[in-house]
Amino acid sequence: MIKFLIKGLLRDRSRSLFPVLTVSSGVFLAVVLYSFMNGVIADMINSTARYQTGHVKVMTQAYAEESNQMPNDLALTGINEITQTLKDNYPDMIWTARIKFGGLLDIPDEKGETKDQGPVTGLAVDLFSPSSPEWDLLRIEKSIIRGRIPVERGEILIGDEFAGKLDIAPGDTATLISSTMFGSMAIYNFKIAGTVRFGISAMDRGAILADIADIQEALDMQDTAGELLGYFPDNIYNDEKAAEIAASFNRQFKDPDDRFSPIMRTLPVESGLSDYIAMIDSMGVIIVSIFIAAMSIVLWNSGLMGSLRRYGEIGVRLAVGENKTHIYKTLILESLFIGIFGSVIGTAAGTGVSYLMQIYGIDYGYLMKNSSMMISNVYRAKVSTGSFFIGFIPGIVSTVLGASIAGTGIYRRQTASLFKELEV
Amino acid sequence: MEKLAGQNKKKSFREPGTDSTYLIKTENLSKIYPIGLTTLTALDNINLAFVKGDFAGLVGPSGSGKTTLLNILGSLDSPTTGSAVVMGKKVETLTHREAAGLRNHHIGFIFQTFNLLPVYSVYENVEFPLLLQNFSSSGRKKLVMDALEWVGLADRAFSKPLQLSGGQSQRVAIARAIVKNPELVLADEPTANLDAENSRNIMDTMARLNENLKTTFIFATHDEKVMRYLKRIITLNDGRVAKDERAAGEGT
Ligand SMILES: Nc1ncnc2c1ncn2[C@@H]1O[C@H](COP(=O)(O)OP(=O)(O)O)[C@@H](O)[C@H]1O
Numbered sequence A: 001m002i003k004f005l006i007k008g009l010l011r012d013r014s015r016s017l018f019p020v021l022t023v024s025s026g027v028f029l030a031v032v033l034y035s036f037m038n039g040v041i042a043d044m045i046n047s048t049a050r051y052q053t054g055h056v057k058v059m060t061q062a063y064a065e066e067s068n069q070m071p072n073d074l075a076l077t078g079i080n081e082i083t084q085t086l087k088d089n090y091p092d093m094i095w096t097a098r099i100k101f102g103g104l105l106d107i108p109d110e111k112g113e114t115k116d117q118g119p120v121t122g123l124a125v126d127l128f129s130p131s132s133p134e135w136d137l138l139r140i141e142k143s144i145i146r147g148r149i150p151v152e153r154g155e156i157l158i159g160d161e162f163a164g165k166l167d168i169a170p171g172d173t174a175t176l177i178s179s180t181m182f183g184s185m186a187i188y189n190f191k192i193a194g195t196v197r198f199g200i201s202a203m204d205r206g207a208i209l210a211d212i213a214d215i216q217e218a219l220d221m222q223d224t225a226g227e228l229l230g231y232f233p234d235n236i237y238n239d240e241k242a243a244e245i246a247a248s249f250n251r252q253f254k255d256p257d258d259r260f261s262p263i264m265r266t267l268p269v270e271s272g273l274s275d276y277i278a279m280i281d282s283m284g285v286i287i288v289s290i291f292i293a294a295m296s297i298v299l300w301n302s303g304l305m306g307s308l309r310r311y312g313e314i315g316v317r318l319a320v321g322e323n324k325t326h327i328y329k330t331l332i333l334e335s336l337f338i339g340i341f342g343s344v345i346g347t348a349a350g351t352g353v354s355y356l357m358q359i360y361g362i363d364y365g366y367l368m369k370n371s372s373m374m375i376s377n378v379y380r381a382k383v384s385t386g387s388f389f390i391g392f393i394p395g396i397v398s399t400v401l402g403a404s405i406a407g408t409g410i411y412r413r414q415t416a417s418l419f420k421e422l423e424v
Numbered sequence B: 001m002e003k004l005a006g007q008n009k010k011k012s013f014r015e016p017g018t019d020s021t022y023l024i025k026t027e028n029l030s031k032i033y034p035i036g037l038t039t040l041t042a043l044d045n046i047n048l049a050f051v052k053g054d055f056a057g058l059v060g061p062s063g064s065g066k067t068t069l070l071n072i073l074g075s076l077d078s079p080t081t082g083s084a085v086v087m088g089k090k091v092e093t094l095t096h097r098e099a100a101g102l103r104n105h106h107i108g109f110i111f112q113t114f115n116l117l118p119v120y121s122v123y124e125n126v127e128f129p130l131l132l133q134n135f136s137s138s139g140r141k142k143l144v145m146d147a148l149e150w151v152g153l154a155d156r157a158f159s160k161p162l163q164l165s166g167g168q169s170q171r172v173a174i175a176r177a178i179v180k181n182p183e184l185v186l187a188d189e190p191t192a193n194l195d196a197e198n199s200r201n202i203m204d205t206m207a208r209l210n211e212n213l214k215t216t217f218i219f220a221t222h223d224e225k226v227m228r229y230l231k232r233i234i235t236l237n238d239g240r241v242a243k244d245e246r247a248a249g250e251g252t
């Protein structure tokens, strides 16, 4: 009997091919959508963590209150000792000090006269100590476009687009004009080692990357840094653990009465991305619910049309002596085959395409010319375990659900009126 | 032919208190359809009995209730009032499952529009009723080929229904109806879509089955060519039995 049904299923394309196509395209869309959103959010978190917040960040409380203004006069002093304490207390984490700064970048001509000048933001990181984690964290080598990596103090990297705007090339000199931690004027000469692509429009258009020792010297910030960032060793943000570390640190070191005592904040608190992070969790649920609801309706309707078309067949089967329950069961069994088959195809295609989007990404930088959002210019999908289930299970559930609802038509109609469909 | 007759051993499942003289007996059977706020009486107080071996026809104009009565006798529908006892079973009291069992083991249907399943071969169409019973595949094969032999289509076993003429299709439908060797075959306007020659051909086939296997046939028809074959003609008019006559040469 099952063999008989499968034969019919395979031979009747409107019963097999079209439902399988419907299911697999729905599953495909769900998988791609999920992986895509997953990737975009993971990317957003990643680049936020990489350039801005770390997974956790230590600052003075005063700096934290105004952190978007790069208030280096409120920076954290005694940074070496604090770093050591953090390394001792949380040995699994990667700790690194950074300074964010702003100012003007002045480009001199051969005679030393100003050729061009523009506002600049900068990120100072540890480039030259042997154990520096920054090369990996910022993927500096990979993002070089022209020139080379800095090899000695006094060398900086500059956003490639920014370099084009200022008409400077690797090997040229640039002068940073800024103010020291204590408010006096600071002037410091750098050599451009190379240009980079940060992957963030705002930075590509106006940022430089310098060595922290140079900037500490330039801004008079010995043993001082604006921020101390902590990263999980696998570079994947773990909210629970981060919150735990922050709480224990703050219990130990934060003094509510001292504005210059340190405070640790987690990535979502510091970035305002907490909504997005919560979204990752609810996203799966939302996609699945919408998908099941929509697909069930589609499949229910195609099931209805299918059974309408099949009233002739069902009438014959009733006449031959098959009972309604048996027919109903076979309809559901058929839908199970279709659901599994369609879901396998849809999931395979969906994860395949998502995987390609994970490797190659979609560059939308040209859409963001004037944005100052600190997110990556490349959309990348991210295939995770969820990608394999997000479409697969709903694909099967909705196919079977659709068939179960449509199939009740057999019961709602009188046997004789199902049978009437046999008359012309 | 003897081959087919050989497996005609079905256990009796007659309900106590029903009359075993008759294969079918109706008592004051009526079928009333609600039409909006009023009703339509499709069958009105039908009292009929059929015995094993009957070759009978329900005749009458369109709308006289032939199909409705045939469906009730085939346990596809039940009477509004009154009773229909078919092979010892009261149709009006059967569950879906029991009615399906009755049809599967004891009743074959033939339709005006043949109603073969288009995606299956001739062989598979005829085999289908047997799949619902517990036959071995070699047992099924023998029965299917015997039935196709009977209707003269053994050589077309692996054709698809769409490759057959109307006459051939109806012969496949007859094979499907008789493959399980039922006591009763119900045929609703079986010749309405066929030309004269094919009509004669299939009526010959069914008359032969009736003669050799004592299979009971009840037709619904208004085709003169069919009536010539009938041993008994029951005329319906407006849901009532107007006449019930035996053909010349038939007893009673
Ligand atoms: N399901 C139904 N609902 C309402 N009226 C019906 C239904 N089936 C049949 N009828 C009516 O019952 C009468 C008898 O129909 P039918 O048995 O099909 O006649 P025949 O087969 O003799 O042409 C007709 O008037 C028909 O319209």
Ligand SMILES: [Mg+2]
Pocket (backbone or CB within 6 Å): B066, B067, B068, B188, B220
């Ligand atoms: Mg009719």
